[in-house]
Amino acid sequence: MADASPPRPAPISLRGTLLGYLAFAVAIAAVWGIDVYAVPWTDPYLTDIVIRIGMALLAVMGLALVLGFTGQFSLGHAGFMAVGAYAAAMMSLHSGLHPMIGVLVGGFAAAVAGVVVGLPSLRLTGDYLAVVTLGFNGIIIVLIQNAPVLGGAAGLTGLPVATTFGWTFTWVLLGGLFIRNLLTSAHGRVFEAVRDNEIALRSLGVDTTRAKVVAFVVGAFWAGIAGGLLAHYRASIFPSQFQFDRSIEILAMVVLGGTGSLSGPLLSAAVLTALPEVLRPVAEYRMVIYSLLLIGMMILRPKGLLGGKEISDFFRRRPAAKKEAA
Amino acid sequence: SGGAPETKEIVIGQYGSLTGGAATFGLSTKNGIEIATEEQNAAGGIAGVPIRMVLEDDASKPEEAATTVSKLLSRDRPVAILGEVASSSSLAAAPLAQAAGVPMISPSSTSPKVTQVGDYIFRVCFIDPFQGTAAAQFAYNTKGVRTVAVLTDVKSDYSVGLAQYFKETFVSLGGTIIAEEAYSANDIDFKAQLTNIVSKNPDAIFVPGYYTETGLIARDARGGGYKGILLGGDGWDSEQLVGIGQDAIIGGFYTNHYSVDDPSPVVQDFIKKYQAKYGTKPDGLAALGYDSAKILYQSMTEVAKNPAHAAAFADRSAVPATEGARKAARAALRDELARVKNFPGVTGTITIDKDRNAEKPAVVVEVTKDGPRFVESISPGGSTAPAPTGTEGAAPADGAAAPAVAPAEAAAPPVEAVPAAAK
Amino acid sequence: MTLFLQQLINGLSLGAIYALIALGYTMVYGTLQLINFAHGEVYMMGAFAALYLARFLGVDTNPTIPGVIVVAVGAMTFCAVLGMTIERVAYRPLRRSSRLNMLITAIGVSLLLQNVGLLAFGALQSFPSLLPEAKWQIADGLALRSQDVLTFSVTIALMLGLHHIVERTQIGRAMRAVSHSRDTAALMGIPVDRVVSFTFAIGSVLAGAAALLIALDKHTIRPDMGMTGGLKAFVAAVLGGIGSIPGAVAGGLLLGLAETFVSGYLASTYRDAIAFLLLIGILLYKPSGLFGKSTVEKV
Amino acid sequence: MNALEVRKLEVWYGQIHALHGVDIDVEHGRITTLLGANGAGKTTLLRTISGLVKARSGSITLAGAPIAHLEPHQIVARGISQSPEGRQVFPNLTVWENLQLGAWTRTDKAGIAADIERIVKIWPRLGERMKQPSGTLSGGEQQMLAIGRAMMARPKVLLLDEPSLGLAPVIVAGIFETIQAINAEGVTVLLVEQNAHLALRIAHTGYVLETGIIKQSGPAKELLDDDAIRAAYLGG
Amino acid sequence: MSILELRKAGIRFGGLRAVCDLDLSLPEGCLYGLIGPNGAGKTTVFNLITGIYLPTEGDILFQGKSIVGMGPTRIAAAGIGRTFQNIRLFSGLSVLDNVKVAFHRHLHANLFEAVLRAPRYLADEARADAEARQLLDTFGLLPMAEYGAESLPYGLRRRLEIARALATKPKLLLLDEPAAGMNPSEADELMHLIRWVRETFGVTILLIEHHMAVVMGICERITVLDHGARIAEGTPDEIRKDPVVIEAYLGTDVHTQVTA
Ligand SMILES: Nc1ncnc2c1ncn2[C@@H]1O[C@H](COP(=O)(O)OP(=O)(O)OP(=O)(O)O)[C@@H](O)[C@H]1O
Ligand SMILES: Nc1ncnc2c1ncn2[C@@H]1O[C@H](COP(=O)(O)OP(=O)(O)OP(=O)(O)O)[C@@H](O)[C@H]1O
Numbered sequence A: 001m002a003d004a005s006p007p008r009p010a011p012i013s014l015r016g017t018l019l020g021y022l023a024f025a026v027a028i029a030a031v032w033g034i035d036v037y038a039v040p041w042t043d044p045y046l047t048d049i050v051i052r053i054g055m056a057l058l059a060v061m062g063l064a065l066v067l068g069f070t071g072q073f074s075l076g077h078a079g080f081m082a083v084g085a086y087a088a089a090m091m092s093l094h095s096g097l098h099p100m101i102g103v104l105v106g107g108f109a110a111a112v113a114g115v116v117v118g119l120p121s122l123r124l125t126g127d128y129l130a131v132v133t134l135g136f137n138g139i140i141i142v143l144i145q146n147a148p149v150l151g152g153a154a155g156l157t158g159l160p161v162a163t164t165f166g167w168t169f170t171w172v173l174l175g176g177l178f179i180r181n182l183l184t185s186a187h188g189r190v191f192e193a194v195r196d197n198e199i200a201l202r203s204l205g206v207d208t209t210r211a212k213v214v215a216f217v218v219g220a221f222w223a224g225i226a227g228g229l230l231a232h233y234r235a236s237i238f239p240s241q242f243q244f245d246r247s248i249e250i251l252a253m254v255v256l257g258g259t260g261s262l263s264g265p266l267l268s269a270a271v272l273t274a275l276p277e278v279l280r281p282v283a284e285y286r287m288v289i290y291s292l293l294l295i296g297m298m299i300l301r302p303k304g305l306l307g308g309k310e311i312s313d314f315f316r317r318r319p320a321a322k323k324e325a326a
Numbered sequence B: 001s002g003g004a005p006e007t008k009e010i011v012i013g014q015y016g017s018l019t020g021g022a023a024t025f026g027l028s029t030k031n032g033i034e035i036a037t038e039e040q041n042a043a044g045g046i047a048g049v050p051i052r053m054v055l056e057d058d059a060s061k062p063e064e065a066a067t068t069v070s071k072l073l074s075r076d077r078p079v080a081i082l083g084e085v086a087s088s089s090s091l092a093a094a095p096l097a098q099a100a101g102v103p104m105i106s107p108s109s110t111s112p113k114v115t116q117v118g119d120y121i122f123r124v125c126f127i128d129p130f131q132g133t134a135a136a137q138f139a140y141n142t143k144g145v146r147t148v149a150v151l152t153d154v155k156s157d158y159s160v161g162l163a164q165y166f167k168e169t170f171v172s173l174g175g176t177i178i179a180e181e182a183y184s185a186n187d188i189d190f191k192a193q194l195t196n197i198v199s200k201n202p203d204a205i206f207v208p209g210y211y212t213e214t215g216l217i218a219r220d221a222r223g224g225g226y227k228g229i230l231l232g233g234d235g236w237d238s239e240q241l242v243g244i245g246q247d248a249i250i251g252g253f254y255t256n257h258y259s260v261d262d263p264s265p266v267v268q269d270f271i272k273k274y275q276a277k278y279g280t281k282p283d284g285l286a287a288l289g290y291d292s293a294k295i296l297y298q299s300m301t302e303v304a305k306n307p308a309h310a311a312a313f314a315d316r317s318a319v320p321a322t323e324g325a326r327k328a329a330r331a332a333l334r335d336e337l338a339r340v341k342n343f344p345g346v347t348g349t350i351t352i353d354k355d356r357n358a359e360k361p362a363v364v365v366e367v368t369k370d371g372p373r374f375v376e377s378i379s380p381g382g383s384t385a386p387a388p389t390g391t392e393g394a395a396p397a398d399g400a401a402a403p404a405v406a407p408a409e410a411a412a413p414p415v416e417a418v419p420a421a422a423k
Numbered sequence C: 001m002t003l004f005l006q007q008l009i010n011g012l013s014l015g016a017i018y019a020l021i022a023l024g025y026t027m028v029y030g031t032l033q034l035i036n037f038a039h040g041e042v043y044m045m046g047a048f049a050a051l052y053l054a055r056f057l058g059v060d061t062n063p064t065i066p067g068v069i070v071v072a073v074g075a076m077t078f079c080a081v082l083g084m085t086i087e088r089v090a091y092r093p094l095r096r097s098s099r100l101n102m103l104i105t106a107i108g109v110s111l112l113l114q115n116v117g118l119l120a121f122g123a124l125q126s127f128p129s130l131l132p133e134a135k136w137q138i139a140d141g142l143a144l145r146s147q148d149v150l151t152f153s154v155t156i157a158l159m160l161g162l163h164h165i166v167e168r169t170q171i172g173r174a175m176r177a178v179s180h181s182r183d184t185a186a187l188m189g190i191p192v193d194r195v196v197s198f199t200f201a202i203g204s205v206l207a208g209a210a211a212l213l214i215a216l217d218k219h220t221i222r223p224d225m226g227m228t229g230g231l232k233a234f235v236a237a238v239l240g241g242i243g244s245i246p247g248a249v250a251g252g253l254l255l256g257l258a259e260t261f262v263s264g265y266l267a268s269t270y271r272d273a274i275a276f277l278l279l280i281g282i283l284l285y286k287p288s289g290l291f292g293k294s295t296v297e298k299v
Numbered sequence D: 001m002n003a004l005e006v007r008k009l010e011v012w013y014g015q016i017h018a019l020h021g022v023d024i025d026v027e028h029g030r031i032t033t034l035l036g037a038n039g040a041g042k043t044t045l046l047r048t049i050s051g052l053v054k055a056r057s058g059s060i061t062l063a064g065a066p067i068a069h070l071e072p073h074q075i076v077a078r079g080i081s082q083s084p085e086g087r088q089v090f091p092n093l094t095v096w097e098n099l100q101l102g103a104w105t106r107t108d109k110a111g112i113a114a115d116i117e118r119i120v121k122i123w124p125r126l127g128e129r130m131k132q133p134s135g136t137l138s139g140g141e142q143q144m145l146a147i148g149r150a151m152m153a154r155p156k157v158l159l160l161d162e163p164s165l166g167l168a169p170v171i172v173a174g175i176f177e178t179i180q181a182i183n184a185e186g187v188t189v190l191l192v193e194q195n196a197h198l199a200l201r202i203a204h205t206g207y208v209l210e211t212g213i214i215k216q217s218g219p220a221k222e223l224l225d226d227d228a229i230r231a232a233y234l235g236g
Numbered sequence E: 001m002s003i004l005e006l007r008k009a010g011i012r013f014g015g016l017r018a019v020c021d022l023d024l025s026l027p028e029g030c031l032y033g034l035i036g037p038n039g040a041g042k043t044t045v046f047n048l049i050t051g052i053y054l055p056t057e058g059d060i061l062f063q064g065k066s067i068v069g070m071g072p073t074r075i076a077a078a079g080i081g082r083t084f085q086n087i088r089l090f091s092g093l094s095v096l097d098n099v100k101v102a103f104h105r106h107l108h109a110n111l112f113e114a115v116l117r118a119p120r121y122l123a124d125e126a127r128a129d130a131e132a133r134q135l136l137d138t139f140g141l142l143p144m145a146e147y148g149a150e151s152l153p154y155g156l157r158r159r160l161e162i163a164r165a166l167a168t169k170p171k172l173l174l175l176d177e178p179a180a181g182m183n184p185s186e187a188d189e190l191m192h193l194i195r196w197v198r199e200t201f202g203v204t205i206l207l208i209e210h211h212m213a214v215v216m217g218i219c220e221r222i223t224v225l226d227h228g229a230r231i232a233e234g235t236p237d238e239i240r241k242d243p244v245v246i247e248a249y250l251g252t253d254v255h256t257q258v259t260a
């Protein structure tokens, strides 16, 4: 249990912050460098998988925040993706602005949906919250299916294609930085405290409803971004892409990655997105093997792929456990 | 063809739903294609080179469909691609094939939008507007139906589209839609909707859904006391239909791509082969899969008469020098596909029109205890049902009794509107 | 009026189906606090087991009372064994980890069985009529089917039986104790593993019973029937107050009625949306479901 | 003859070494008490005896028979029951149902009913609240229930983890009397207690545990007079 | 002036009157004891004051203003801190972070400043860190600052809870059996700590405790509850001798009285 202590680096220094910004800038530059100099020469299939992983990362980081850190059991994450996707698509179809502006609008639309869903429902707990968010997911799909402007069940087609490697991973880096910084800040502590003991947190004068709604909205925003990117990836979107099974898929990624970890779910998002591709040779037995592996991984790594840790923990020298009772 | 690999082969890509919600449709299609490929290889492949089919599963998800096509294009470098059943998946993947200049034939995506993606995208099935029109004409003209209730699967773009086109034509013919209800795929209970419908007592209920639900719908309709006509589309086509719907579905009618009791040798031959290999009678999707592959192979054989193209077909090397040749061969294939005329398919005589859609008749069949029974054939546009090669794909089984209902005006199945046709 | 009554019957008959599956969910949840997503698949497997057993015994073509009983018992036994096996292999190793982990394994098992079912059974199969079916015409436009009466009465009977087991017997108390804390339950001398196995067995027998009744009513079974049926039943169980047995039935009936009346009187296109909205409304008003005891958390 | 013998017990929680080669003898028919500061490992020892925590090495024997390999419920069946730290009543079950579960290993209905009577006699408050979900009981009431529930198993050896925690003084006195009474009926008791004065007064033997190591042991009277112990555990 | 005043406050649970007609008045800066038999309603009084339960009768005033119906968050923000009888720590957080969470209300930076690591946020964080460490040091918990709260032994968890409650900078601190699970020496130490806290932080303290040594040792006044109602009120000496209290609560056993 000694290693239960979270790896939150104690006070954040100005120097560390500046270094962080520098690293971020370098990473963005690297992404665009790859986009311009490597992607055109890379197997498009590989690029395709990588981009799909990128979109999964964005969806997963939001749920990792909501479920893994704040402890709110949401089963409707795909609903927020749908809101983002359709908002972005409508922007792009009707405004003539750059699709990435549409993606941003999609994020905000999903965030608004997050407030609408979150405010009333976050006073529910556990499985009750799960059912309500699941219901929200269902409602969104029905509304889209019945809205002729949104193409109904036939979906929207003829969207501009803009989700490139560069853009996807620019968003991934932005999202990753945002959520990581949020989690390692005072707000992150509050999120985790909500998960651990709401009553105690309220007795400290912290507005837990607000904290939950904030987590929910931030999670929804990044899901919306993922949805917006998806809309501009293959020129078409369909309501069937955002159904309950998609929410479940994202949930599985978060849990397999480990609740209370950010990089764990990101890793598992990559693994679970790539796994079906790896399993292609077995054709129709693919899902059988996929589910067997999912069960196996869950049993063998019950604390998540990284055992509840962050990737960085494996590189950091941890203080030796000098645990002695007082 | 000096630098060609030692074992020469021609690669064709195929993607479909082998897992996930639409798996059963994908598997049928795959079976049909497999038979066509075996036949072709038994007959020496294309210009003596065997065909190798590379099959990818898209788990019934549109974005994965695009991934599979991306994989096919970059790894397997196929001459052409077959797929998908679901229009959404075809729509997601088609832009890739179009961009790569690889002909793609969808066996059974009926949404008009699919072939609009570009000039490399074809299909061998009729499109929803035509099928909806055909069903409406059958109902209004042949059965004298004047009032209809429509029960749509709102989750399915196929069902919604078909219902839409049916309603438009039926109303323009002078009929009335007196009730519109909806359900979702996978529902098991339809009594609420049918209680409403039955209370209005329409002449017919149009159920443009899949057999998985329509059998149950028929049971709930008859159970609720409904005595009128049950009508549907090609989604009804399955050996299981009667097993599910039992007595309730008997006497229902649906439009389809072909009829198993069509005596023409093309059809019977296919059914025999299919049954020998898979133990069941082929459904419409299997037949369409078969036809899509047959048309592809016929066109390829034609193109391969040019030795340069033949060599390019069999060559998968990525050398830029050969890339041009491959491109040219595929362009020739595209042109050849666009020229297909009166192809004697299992699903009727197929002509590819200028929008790369299949111009072909629909058949109306009646559900009987012994399987579907041919009722009539409905041709698109003003064209008469052609029967050139002695294989009367669409010939009425029981003689000329059944009239070929033809719309008054010729209209190539247009893109967004229904054939303004029938009025 | 007859229309309304007919819709009421429709709603109750649909609701009874949801309730029947929800009972099994609630059983397992009550003990393990696990949303056993694989429950729907056990139910699906039970239906196919019944079909193959009936075919094997020739009951499908020549239904006899003893034959049908053998099929029913066989299917339920099969489900019980399957349920206990799933628990043993997939859930027990995760006893010590969080509920979410078990949930994901449950989803994995559900996917597995569904895909195995798809490969083994194909798309969908029709289920033979094993029982005589009757329809009573009460009035013009108002009819009652024997299947509905059967499903409904079995559901109510099972609910009463289970309620008795859970609330009034020592094993029922043990189930509730295990649900709160396995360690403390073990300190009472309760063999936790056996209690959990027993719970799964009962839950799965319920799935088998549900499968049989629904197959006899609908005459169609398909490998993905667990997914949809299971999802609705899960919603019903939560709505009723998850873990509560009368709640599962109430939730199921309410969901069935909601769907039916939305379809009947509002708009069937928006059925799921409106039904969900209603459920959300109810949950916001009663945050732990209709019959849920607000978890006793004394501060 | 010792009812319970613990030998060279090594217990780890992951990286934490909680018990270092602990040896303890619990004499048959006696009260043995275990003292120690917060975090010394007292609870750990009791949980290990009950089988909830598995030792890395060492042995535990009940009347000469090894039990360390058994499952917790088997250990209860052999006659060791425990009132755990922090009460751990089943909050959604009523008081009566909690007591019934305590008697899981028994089948004598009449005997069980009589024992419930007996417990109500000791703590009339519990009698008043028989039908109340035990989660709504006050802390002290829950503690009474937890001890009563452990007694329901009619154990040979009773393990009590801080039974006086959170109890009103008047009740504490009663609890210690009850423990003595139970012991007088022949039940061996292993008592973990912070209230060292009282514990040592009713116990026959005492052990002192410090950071997982037995530091001292001996007859309770001697420990009561030991200066070091006075300073460390008995206060001023 | 009294900082907290209960006027005929009470609550029922179904048929049970857990607290009834309770009057209580805490002078500013005092150290006040609340004792009584198990189930008397002491913890319930805390829950009423902190807004976890809504009183079904009467009124509760904090610094002269009614706080009934304000909800736990706002009541805590108004300056009432508490600990819980069943310890409620944030088990996934480190010891240090458990305390830092309590500073949350006093931080100035908003969410975006936090994410962007704006200077204001960095200043906040540095301040919270320093103050939290100092507080932990006071409570002897600094060496365990980085450990998970879950891995602390029982007694130290109690200390951490008190430290955490103090970090909200309350004007009134409610302690529910802080000495439970401590041996007499440790309880002694805690007694000094509580006294010291009162002096250093200037808080008013309301204390529930069954360790008579602690209660009698540090409380200036004591109210005794039984069956939800007050049965006595006075200085420790008065209470100790009150026959009603002895009968209902203390008992006659010398040892329990002195050392329990
Ligand atoms: N589940 C656990 N995981 C990790 N460490 C634990 C766990 N339980 C106890 N410990 C550690 O083991 C040591 C012994 O703890 P234990 O609970 O046995 O102490 P104790 O003597 O009962 O203390 P107290 O008087 O406070 O109850 C402590 O250092 C504690 O932190
Ligand atoms: N939420 C609740 N529902 C029902 N009864 C309750 C609830 N909360 C408290 N009670 C009852 O109110 C009475 C007072 O409980 P409370 O916890 O205040 O006692 P206490 O004085 O703190 O006792 P202890 O010293 O044992 O902790 C108890 O009998 C308890 O059963």
Ligand SMILES: [Mg+2]
Binding pocket: D042, D043, D044, D085, D161, E154
């Ligand atoms: Mg302890």
Ligand SMILES: [Mg+2]
Binding pocket: D138, D139, E042, E043, E044, E085
């Ligand atoms: Mg209390």
